Amino acid sequence: MSPPPAPAQEAVDLYNELVNLPWSASPRIRQVEARLRYLFARRADLVTGLGLVKARSMLGMYDEANSLIPWLLEAMPHADSVSLGNFAASAAGLGHFDM
Numbered sequence: 001m002s003p004p005p006a007p008a009q010e011a012v013d014l015y016n017e018l019v020n021l022p023w024s025a026s027p028r029i030r031q032v033e034a035r036l037r038y039l040f041a042r043r044a045d046l047v048t049g050l051g052l053v054k055a056r057s058m059l060g061m062y063d064e065a066n067s068l069i070p071w072l073l074e075a076m077p078h079a080d081s082v083s084l085g086n087f088a089a090s091a092a093g094l095g096h097f098d099m
Helices: 009-020 026-042 047-057 064-065 067-076 081-093
Strands: none
Touching: 009 026, 009 047, 026 047, 047 064, 047 067, 047 081, 067 081
């Protein structure tokens, strides 16, 4: 499997904004989710996928967030340690690592 494409700078900026937003900022989170969804549909990459999972989780869209986990798992062999940590936190938040 070839590595997924590098993320667009916009996706990086949106992800960074998202992780700093309070969960109560749902109007802005919805805007970020919509834009990340568009970017992911055009050119799927790791940061955009992680952002979508986070945004959808923050909005209570757990089924939609979970639907991206298989794609992210396939992309993880090419991830850096920060992305791996973000993935693990997102997946754990969705119940994938319950003990």
